[in-house]
């Protein structure tokens with residue numbers, strides 16, 4: 001099996017890979033993943049999603065990590081660093097995607113570990129995310145030590161229009177730092 005590398009993308013690196021990022025998002029939706037879009041997602045709309053992350057990545061409030069095999073992107077994860085003054089210790093994880101042809105080879109686990117490390121490097125100690133109940137993501141997060149803290153029935157439509165339950169997870173990845181009152 002070819003090795004893969006995990007790359008922290010700045011805004012120019014992301015822009016250079018917009019087509020590949022869009023293809024990864026379209027692939028996930030086409031294979032039934034509930035990742036905010038409906039069936040039939042096309043590349044231009046998927047590109048728009050990634051373009052929408054550019055400002056956050058450029059500002060350093062969003063981190064994009066990309067898994068690549070032989071220079072070809074095959075997985076992504078976003079880390080959103082909370083900007084509220086009372087939440088300097090918090091971050092959210094999103095768009096955890098591994099190409100359908102490359103799943104169950106450990107990429108998801110490695111991307112998630114890289115996302116946790118990136119958050120820790122920014123002084124973040126509490127991570128949050130949500131996913132469709134019973135999905136591969138649900139299983140991945142449990143396998144990686146995340147704790148479920150609630151469920152909302154009928155929270156989002158799956159790609160083909162059926163409502164599904166969302167499950168919420170958190171993970172504490174270090175000691176919490178003090179917020180500096182100003």
Ligand SMILES: CC(C)(COP(=O)(O)OP(=O)(O)OC[C@H]1O[C@@H](n2cnc3c(N)ncnc32)[C@H](O)[C@@H]1OP(=O)(O)O)[C@@H](O)C(=O)NCCC(=O)NCCS
Nearest residue numbers: 033097098103104105106107108109131136137139140143
């Ligand atoms: C969720 C996702 C990122 C997992 O990526 P992956 O590379 O296949 O995950 P890994 O191979 O690292 O799996 C690590 C562990 O998670 C669990 N796991 C992952 N996918 C699973 C599945 N489909 N069924 C059961 N367990 C699963 C297993 O414990 C697995 O360990 P194992 O293979 O040794 O049993 C991938 O399935 C995906 O992109 N799905 C579509 C997008 C999506 O739903 N993302 C989550 C939205 S929040």
